[in-house]
Amino acid sequence: MLAQQSILRLDATAIDYIIIALYFVFVLGIGYLARRAVSNSLDFFLSGRSLPAWVTGLAFISANLGAIEIMGMSANGAQYGMPTVHYFWIGAIPAMLFLGVVMMPFYYGSKVRSVPEFMLRRFGKPAHLVNAISFALAQVLIAGVNLFLLATIVNVLLGWPIWVSVIVAAVIVLSYITLGGLSAAIYNEVLQFFVIVAALLPLTLVGLHKVGGWQGLVDKVTASPGGSEQMSAWPGNALSGFGNSFLSVIGIVFGLGFVLSFGYWTTNFVEVQRAMASKNMSAARRTPIIGSFPKMFVPFIVIIPGIIAAVIVPELAQFKATGSGEVDYNDAILLLMRDLLPNGMLGLAITGLLASFMAGMAANLSSFNTVMSYDIIERYIIKDRPDDFYLRTGRWATVAGTLIAIGTAAIASGYSNLMDYLQQLFSFFNAPLFATFILGMFWKRMTAAAGWIGLVSGTATAILVFVLSETGVINLPGQGASFVGAGAAFVVDILISVLVSTMTRPKEDSELVGLVYSLTPKAQRTEVVLRGDHGWYRRPVLLAGISLAMTIVLNIVFG
Amino acid sequence: MADKKKAGAFDIRIVIATLVGIYGVVLTVLGIVEKQAEIDKAAGININLWGGLGMLVFTAVFVLWARLRPIAVPVDSKPADE
Numbered sequence: 001m002l003a004q005q006s007i008l009r010l011d012a013t014a015i016d017y018i019i020i021a022l023y024f025v026f027v028l029g030i031g032y033l034a035r036r037a038v039s040n041s042l043d044f045f046l047s048g049r050s051l052p053a054w055v056t057g058l059a060f061i062s063a064n065l066g067a068i069e070i071m072g073m074s075a076n077g078a079q080y081g082m083p084t085v086h087y088f089w090i091g092a093i094p095a096m097l098f099l100g101v102v103m104m105p106f107y108y109g110s111k112v113r114s115v116p117e118f119m120l121r122r123f124g125k126p127a128h129l130v131n132a133i134s135f136a137l138a139q140v141l142i143a144g145v146n147l148f149l150l151a152t153i154v155n156v157l158l159g160w161p162i163w164v165s166v167i168v169a170a171v172i173v174l175s176y177i178t179l180g181g182l183s184a185a186i187y188n189e190v191l192q193f194f195v196i197v198a199a200l201l202p203l204t205l206v207g208l209h210k211v212g213g214w215q216g217l218v219d220k221v222t223a224s225p226g227g228s229e230q231m232s233a234w235p236g237n238a239l240s241g242f243g244n245s246f247l248s249v250i251g252i253v254f255g256l257g258f259v260l261s262f263g264y265w266t267t268n269f270v271e272v273q274r275a276m277a278s279k280n281m282s283a284a285r286r287t288p289i290i291g292s293f294p295k296m297f298v299p300f301i302v303i304i305p306g307i308i309a310a311v312i313v314p315e316l317a318q319f320k321a322t323g324s325g326e327v328d329y330n331d332a333i334l335l336l337m338r339d340l341l342p343n344g345m346l347g348l349a350i351t352g353l354l355a356s357f358m359a360g361m362a363a364n365l366s367s368f369n370t371v372m373s374y375d376i377i378e379r380y381i382i383k384d385r386p387d388d389f390y391l392r393t394g395r396w397a398t399v400a401g402t403l404i405a406i407g408t409a410a411i412a413s414g415y416s417n418l419m420d421y422l423q424q425l426f427s428f429f430n431a432p433l434f435a436t437f438i439l440g441m442f443w444k445r446m447t448a449a450a451g452w453i454g455l456v457s458g459t460a461t462a463i464l465v466f467v468l469s470e471t472g473v474i475n476l477p478g479q480g481a482s483f484v485g486a487g488a489a490f491v492v493d494i495l496i497s498v499l500v501s502t503m504t505r506p507k508e509d510s511e512l513v514g515l516v517y518s519l520t521p522k523a524q525r526t527e528v529v530l531r532g533d534h535g536w537y538r539r540p541v542l543l544a545g546i547s548l549a550m551t552i553v554l555n556i557v558f559g
Numbered sequence: 560m561a562d563k564k565k566a567g568a569f570d571i572r573i574v575i576a577t578l579v580g581i582y583g584v585v586l587t588v589l590g591i592v593e594k595q596a597e598i599d600k601a602a603g604i605n606i607n608l609w610g611g612l613g614m615l616v617f618t619a620v621f622v623l624w625a626r627l628r629p630i631a632v633p634v635d636s637k638p639a640d641e
Contacts, residue, residue, distance in 0.1 A: 210602035342597035344589040344607045
C-alpha cells in the first residue's frame with residue numbers, strides 16, 4: 001500500500017477542488033438528462049441506435065482512454081521512448097479501419113445487440129455461452145482494476161483513504177449509468193475526451209517549452225541513458241524484446257499490429273457497442289474511422305509527456321539511470337504535473353486523470369450489463385418477459401457489476417503486478433476470438449463445433465505460452481511474450497477450426513445470410529445513402545483511406 | 560417540423576461547451592492575477608492564461624457549430640430522394 005505522505009502529493013488548493021467538483025456535477029447532470037431519453041431496453045443498452053457518428057466515434061476511443069492507456073503509455077514512453085507509438089499507429093489504427101470498412105456491416109447489418117449474440121447466430125449456443133461468460137467475467141475484473149487504480153491515484157494525489165475513494169468513484173459511475181444507460185456512458189465519454197485533451201495538451205506544451213522544443217528533447221534524450229534510438233519509432237527492439245531488428249519489425253507488425261490489435265479492436269464488445277449505438281449503417285461504419293483521427297494524435301499528449309518526464313524530472317531521470325529510487329515509470333505523468341503546472345491548470349489535469357479512469361470503468365460496466373441482460377439472463381435464465389423487465393434487469397446488473405468491481409478492486413489491491421497479468425490474459429482471450437470471427441465471417445464451411453472448439457484451444461495455447469514464459473522456458477523480455485502468445489493462439493485456433501470443420505456438418509447457407517461474406521448480397525453489406533449522409537467526407541471507405549495515409553506519413557516522419 | 564424529432568434529450572455540444580467555457584473563464588482570471596513564481600514553475604509560460612483563452616475559443620467554436628447545425632433527425636431514416 002502506498003504511503004499517505006507521498007512525494008507525489010500535489011498541493012491542490014481550493015480552486016483545484018472547485019474545478020474537480022464542477023466536472024462531477026456535469027457528469028451526474030448528463031446521467032440525469034440522458035435518463036429522459038430511456039424508455040425501453042434498446043434505449044438503455046444501445047442508446048436506441050440513434051447517436052451521430054462523431055459522438056460514437058469519440059466515445060469509441062474515449063472508452064479505451066482509461067487508466068491503463070494514460071498511465072501505461074506514458075510509463076512506456078518514459079521507459080522505451082518513441083517506439084511506444086506502435087501501440088497507436090500499428091496497434092490500433094489499422095484494426096479500427098478494418099472494423100469500420102469490413103466488419104461493421106456484419107455487426108450492424110445483422111441487427112445483433114452484442115458481440116456474443118453474433119457468435120450465437122453464426123456458431124450456436126456453446127460458442128455463445130463461452131464468449132458471453134468469459135466476456136462478462138473479464139469486464140468485472142477489469143472494472144475492479146480500473147477502480148483500484150483510480151482510488152490509488154486519489155489516495156496519492158489528494159490523500160483520501162483508498163476505501164473512501166473506491167466507494168465514492170463507484171457510486172458516481174453507478175449513478176450515471178443506472179440513470180441513463182449507454183447514452184449517459186457515451187455522452188460522458190465524449191465530455192471526458194475533451195477534458196482529457198484540455199488537461200494533457202497544456203502539460204505537453206509547457207513540458208516541450210521547458211526542454212527547449214522538439215530539438216531540445218531530441219538532444220536531451222540522446223544524452224540520457226535511453227540514447228538516440230528512443231527518439232525513433234522503428235525498429236523498436238527494446239519494446240518487442242527481439243535483439244534482431246528484422247525480427248523486431250515482424251514481431252511488432254504481426255504480433256502487435258495484426259493479432260493483438262485486430263483481436264482487441266474488432267471483437268471487444270466494449271468498443272463495438274459504441275458503434276452499434278449509432279443511428280444508421282453509414283454512421284456505424286464511420287464510428288471507428290472517425291475515432292482513428294484523434295487516436296493517431298493521442299500519443300503526442302500521452303507518450304511525449306512520458307519521454308519529457310524521464311529527462312527533466314530529477315527523481316525519474318535518476319530511476320532511469322540507476323534502476324532504483326522512490327518513483328518508477330508509472331509516476332511519469334504525475335511527476336510532470338507536480339513540477340510544471342500552477343494551481344488551476346493543476347486542478348484541470350487531476351480532473352482529466354480522474355475522468356479517464358472513470359471512463360474505463362464506465363465502459364466496462366455498460367457493456368457488462370448488456371451482455372449480462374441480453375446474452376446470459378434473457379437467453380438462458382429468465383426467458384420471454386416483457387421488455388421493461390430486461391430494462392430493470394440491466395439497471396440491477398449494473399448495481400451488481402459495481403458491487404463485484406468493488407470486490408475485485410480489493411483483490412487487485414493485493415497484487416502490485418496484477419494489471420500487467422490481466423492485460424496479457426485478456427489479450428489472449430481476444431486473439432483466438434478474432435481468429436474464430438474472421439474465419440467464420442469469410443469461410444461459410446466453418447461449423448458450429450469448430451466455433452467453440454477453436455476458441456477454447458486458442459485460449460489454451462495462449463495460456464500455455466504465458467505459463468512457459470512465466471516459468472522461464474521461453475525468454476522474451478519487453479512485451480515480446482504476449483506478442484508471441486497472441487500469434488500462437490491465432491494460428492492454433494485457425495488450424496483446429498479448419499480441422500474440426502472438415503469433420504463436422506456445416507450450417508445451411510440460408511441460415512448464414514448476413515453473417516458470412518460470400519452469402520451476403522452486396523446491398524446488405526453497404527449502406528444506403530440516407531438523408532444527412534451526403535458529402536465525400538461522410539463516405540466510410542474514403543475516410544479510412546485518408547486516415548491510413550496520414551498514419552503512414554506519421555510513421556515515416558517519426559520513424 | 561412534423562417529421563422531425565429531437566435527437567436524444569439534449570445537445571451534448573452545448574453541455575461540453577458550457578463546462579469548458581466555465582473552465583476557460585476561471586483559468587483566464589487566474590492567469591491575469593498570476594504570481595511570477597507560478598509562471599516560473601511552468602517554464603515562463605502563463606499557462607493558466609493561455610489555456611483559459613484557448614478554452615474560450617473552443618467554447619465559441621462549439622456554440623457556433625451547435626447553432627449552425629442544430630440536431631434534428633428524421634423520425635425514420637428513409638433513403639434520400641435527391
